[in-house]
Amino acid sequence: MGLLLAFGATAQTVEYSTPKPRVDDVNDLDVVISRVDLTAQYTIIYMRFRDGSDEKPSRSPLKIPGIPYPIPDRVGSGDGGHTITFVPTARLYANGGARTFKFIRAENIPTDKRRDVRPGETVDFVAYFERLDPGIETFDLFECSDRNRPGEICFNFWGVHITNPSKRTQPPRPRTQPPAQTPAPTRPRPAPPAPEPAQTPLPPNPTLAVKGTVRDAKTGKPVAAMLTYRMLSGAESNGDEPADSTRAKAADGTYRFPGDPLTVWEVSATAKGYFGKRDTVAIARTEKTANFDLVPIAVGTKVTLKNIYFAQSKYELQAESFPELDKLVEVMKLNPAMQIKLEGHTDIIGDFDANLELSRNRVFAVKRYLMSKGIAEARVEAVGYGHSRPINSTRGTPHPENRRVEMVITKA
Structure with missing residues (x-):
């Protein structure tokens, strides 16, 4: 892409860069992914940790999916701040866990000990992983398991969306002069071959x-x-x-x-x-x-609302969800006889009853938004199924595709 990455000892040409990538879910609300760069060798993830202990001194324990008990918000450093580290067994998962990419190294964050973070301090750090296969544009970053690290919250992200086309751009290779022929000993030395014309460079902005x-x-x-x-x-x-x-x-x-x-x-x-x-x-x-x-608007049609976002383990709609829901509002206003059923689903990780309640709360949050835009309550049914209807039921790793809101047309 013409960009150079100068973070670290060796500069790397960046093939694709995704600033502020969309993330479906995150474990620790104090850490964000600010950019993902892809080079020929690495997947480079830029992250930022913001210690909020000075702003939230009485932050309550968090309930993390898959852990049956609340845990404190990261480990304190003794001065009111936190400590952070990055576990070297971290992995990137894609295609439902079928593809795994290993952690290589980290910069500005230790991997063998913990670093103190003062209250209110911001720490920018970088994690290098193996290069994602071309075409993989959604992955999970699984740093560690909170279950195996009591009292800590891992830097886990689910559903990180990036730009990574299936065909990688390769720079044009210059043509090389063929080696000169060795003349026969009984013949005069031939004239050197005329140089081949240089390869025509790609125009600056071909259409x-x-x-x-x-x-x-x-x-x-x-x-x-x-x-x-x-x-x-x-x-x-x-x-x-x-x-x-x-x-x-x-x-x-x-x-x-x-x-x-x-x-x-x-x-x-x-x-x-x-x-x-x-x-x-x-x-x-x-x-x-x-x-x-x-997808045509017809009775029985089921559509997954792709861009609906909630805070981790919560049911308040995030503002990034509004454009997708506004499109649904527009469709329903153009089709006044249309009635729908909203179905909420969660991943298979965690307690069944808790997931059932979470799915119900989330799907009712979507219904309330539609009603706030003028859609009559009678036109929208809402049902939560928890993790009883997963798309991917493989145990062991999170599956973002299971966390979804689906819509079924009940009347057109």
Whole structure:
């Protein structure tokens, strides 16, 4: 991506960088991931720990999923602050735990002892892991198990969303001169071969494109959807560019819009009678294909609301959830006869009854938001299932896909 990483002894070229990545869930509310960089060798995670003991002197014990008893908020250092460390057995997990990436090293945080953090102090530190496979754009950071470290909270993150296209950009290799032929001893030495022309460099900003097809998810037929696109990052982007739009062709559902190399785009597809869909698309040095299968609004249709966020082990909706729910509000207002059932689910880790109550509280929080936007209470049913209906029931590691809110159309 043209960026150089100078943290540490050796500078590394950054292929993809994701500032402030979206995180589905986190163990310790005092630590955040500020950036994730991908180089040819490493997955580099920048984190920040903020000691809040001076602001929250009476912070109550936390209830962590999977631990049946409350535990204190990190270990005190004796002066009212905290102590921190990073466990070297930490791992990155992806694809439901099928892929594991080892911890390499850390900077500005010890791995063999604990470091004191003064009240109110902020500590920026970096963790290096093996490079994620291209195409893995969501992973879990599992530092340690709180169950095995009584009185501490591990730096565990679930559902970290980053930019990591399936095809990595490789720099062009310069052509090398073929070795000169050794002349036969009885013949005169031939003239040296003419040098080959240098490889034509890639133009500074060749016009590429994002293209694809929009289809009905049930029938496979083309849909003349509206495609709205906005650049999130690029060489000349601050992430605040206005959105533009184009329409997919009615005959075959195809669309196309231009884009420069090494840029990241947010693309949304919407059509009357369908639920909209949004995706993040990264253009490397070739055209990018992004297809959209839109789900029709029909009785029995089930949709997972992808961008609904809650604080860890709590049920208050975070503001980042509002855009997704506002889209649902718009759909329901355009279809006044439509009625839905909201279903809340949790991961399989933790107590069944606690998870059941949490899922109910979360799904009712979504219902209350819809009602605050003018949707009648009678149009929205809410049910919590806890972890009784997991997508992934494999024990041993967290599965973010299990933590979800689903919507079923009961009347169209």
